[in-house]
Amino acid sequence: MTNSHVTEKAGSRETxxxxxxxxxxxxxxxxxxxxxxRAVAAQVGLSATAIxxxxxxxxxxxxxxxxxxxxxxxxxxxxxIEHIPAGSMERxxxxxxxxxxFALENREYxxxxxxxxxxxxxxxxxxxxxxxxxxxxxCVVEAMxxxxxxxxxxxxxxxxxxxxxxxxxxxxxxxxxxxxxxxTGCCEGLDERELTIGLFERFRDVVRIGLQPVEVTKGGPx
Amino acid sequence: MTNSHVTEKAGSRETxxxxxxxxxxxxxxxxxxxxxxRAVAAQVGLSATAIxxxxxxxxxxxxxxxxxxxxxxxxxxxxxIEHIPAGSMERxxxxxxxxxxFALENREYxxxxxxxxxxxxxxxxxxxxxxxxxxxxxCVVEAMxxxxxxxxxxxxxxxxxxxxxxxxxxxxxxxxxxxxxxxTGCCEGLDERELTIGLFERFRDVVRIGLQPVEVTKGGPx
DNA sequence: GGCGTTAGGTTAACAACGTTAAATTAACGT
DNA sequence: ACGTTAATTTAACGTTGTTAACCTAACGCC
Numbered sequence: 248m249t250n251s252h253v254t255e256k257a258g259s260r261e262t263x264x265x266x267x268x269x270x271x272x273x274x275x276x277x278x279x280x281x282x283x284x285r286a287v288a289a290q291v292g293l294s295a296t297a298i299x300x301x302x303x304x305x306x307x308x309x310x311x312x313x314x315x316x317x318x319x320x321x322x323x324x325x326x327x328i329e330h331i332p333a334g335s336m337e338r339x340x341x342x343x344x345x346x347x348x349f350a351l352e353n354r355e356y357x358x359x360x361x362x363x364x365x366x367x368x369x370x371x372x373x374x375x376x377x378x379x380x381x382x383x384x385x386c387v388v389e390a391m392x393x394x395x396x397x398x399x400x401x402x403x404x405x406x407x408x409x410x411x412x413x414x415x416x417x418x419x420x421x422x423x424x425x426x427x428x429x430x431t432g433c434c435e436g437l438d439e440r441e442l443t444i445g446l447f448e449r450f451r452d453v454v455r456i457g458l459q460p461v462e463v464t465k466g467g468p469x
Numbered sequence: 470m471t472n473s474h475v476t477e478k479a480g481s482r483e484t485x486x487x488x489x490x491x492x493x494x495x496x497x498x499x500x501x502x503x504x505x506x507r508a509v510a511a512q513v514g515l516s517a518t519a520i521x522x523x524x525x526x527x528x529x530x531x532x533x534x535x536x537x538x539x540x541x542x543x544x545x546x547x548x549x550i551e552h553i554p555a556g557s558m559e560r561x562x563x564x565x566x567x568x569x570x571f572a573l574e575n576r577e578y579x580x581x582x583x584x585x586x587x588x589x590x591x592x593x594x595x596x597x598x599x600x601x602x603x604x605x606x607x608c609v610v611e612a613m614x615x616x617x618x619x620x621x622x623x624x625x626x627x628x629x630x631x632x633x634x635x636x637x638x639x640x641x642x643x644x645x646x647x648x649x650x651x652x653t654g655c656c657e658g659l660d661e662r663e664l665t666i667g668l669f670e671r672f673r674d675v676v677r678i679g680l681q682p683v684e685v686t687k688g689g690p691x
Numbered sequence: 692g693g694c695g696t697t698a699g700g701t702t703a704a705c706a707a708c709g710t711t712a713a714a715t716t717a718a719c720g721t
Numbered sequence: 722a723c724g725t726t727a728a729t730t731t732a733a734c735g736t737t738g739t740t741a742a743c744c745t746a747a748c749g750c751c
Binding site for chain 2: 707708709710711712
């Protein structure tokens with residue numbers, strides 16, 4: 248070994264960790280296009296091919312980066328609701344907002360989850376925290392048991408809520424609907440984050456009414 | 470010119486069209502990874518660099534493919550609702566289902582809309598049919614005017630519905646939640662399309678209650 | 692001490708990619 | 722015949738992910 252850069256840092260797993268960290272940083276700063284094996288290697292002070300000792304290939308490296316991101320997002324969401332009473336709709340709502348905030352604060356990472364062309368869809372059980380599904384489901388179940396949400400299959404409700412926040416963020420990352428919303432006056436002077444979260448708050452009434460316990464809607468037009 | 474392949478087909482715009490068609494076919498069959506300039510050129514019977522006469526570069530080619538896909542999706546959706554009475558919630562619902570069907574029938578194309586790392590989000594006004602936004606807004610406005618949906622800013626409702634179907638499709642394309650749904654018994658023996666549409670139908674009650682006109686919910690817990 | 696083995700790298704090379712620039716050819720108008 | 726234009730090809734470049742051969746230090750064993 249001739250490279251003193253690595254001599255100082257090398258340990259049994261420290262190189263692997265350094266590679267992952269370099270990959271994450273490159274992704275965060277420059278997106279997927281910036282994430283090349285040569286760029287990662289340069290950051291760590293190795294040759295590009297040294298990475299193949301620790302990872303199967305680029306796809307493996309990216310998968311590992313993604314998995315770590317899933318862990319961080321779950322931790323982020325759990326932290327954002329830990330001070331809110333269990334069983335409340337406020338907790339469910341705060342989770343939705345946390346999902347959006349995490350995505351917007353980690354947009355490059357968030358993008359690649361759904362951008363990467365895997366041969367088959369990921370199995371959710373293999374994903375850390377199930378992509379946020381687990382914590383959302385806990386909150387939904389609690390709200391149902393507390394009588395604050397109508398009782399139905401929790402998984403359907405979880406998918407409904409998840410689809411909603413996920414769709415909102417995804418659309419905003421790909422398209423700029425500000426010109427569409429100009430008439431509503433709700434986007435003036437707001438940056439993307441404020442607008443996205445503001446829209447989510449506008450959705451909350453619809454969601455809350457749609458999910459309120461059945462007793463209240465019995466006299467409805469059904 | 471030595472290539473008889475092109476001699477037969479060349480016209481002032483026929484080459485351009487052939488290139489676009491080849492790109493679409495490659496994308497549909499093999500996804501974004503299969504879409505290289507050399508592969509497209511081989512399909513048309515040209516050298517890879519001939520494409521640069523017609524397109525600025527690969528990005529331009531893909532943008533054109535995407536724009537065409539947007540047009541097709543709008544036409545698909547308009548066709549799917551043309552026999553359903555205007556102003557009805559059924560029409561809104563059918564639109565959501567059509568969005569999902571189009572996405573699942575054109576998954577590779579659908580994926581690249583949101584996978585492509587554009588420098589900035591697309592301006593919706595620049596997108597043909599505004600990505601489906603326009604036709605959905607028309608239906609929402611009609612439903613509100615007919616008294617079948619509560620009156621509020623149409624654009625908020627449109628974004629709510631769009632986020633929902635878009636999120637559902639996007640999640641399903643990236644993840645496989647079947648193992649999560651095993652307990653609910655709603656996914657047995659169903660393929661992806663049936664499952665996705667089945668879930669969308671399960672969402673409809675929530676959506677309909679959440680969007681019903683205000684008079685009915687006045688006595689609610691608000 | 693010599694040898695074989697292993698871990699963690701480097702180097703050399705390859706195929707494929709998107710792209711630029713120069714060269715070529717056919718068609719047209721004067 | 723000549724100049725111009727459109728539509729291509731060819732040659733070449735830099736970049737990418739990757740494979741395989743090679744290198745070196747460290748270790749354990751005889």
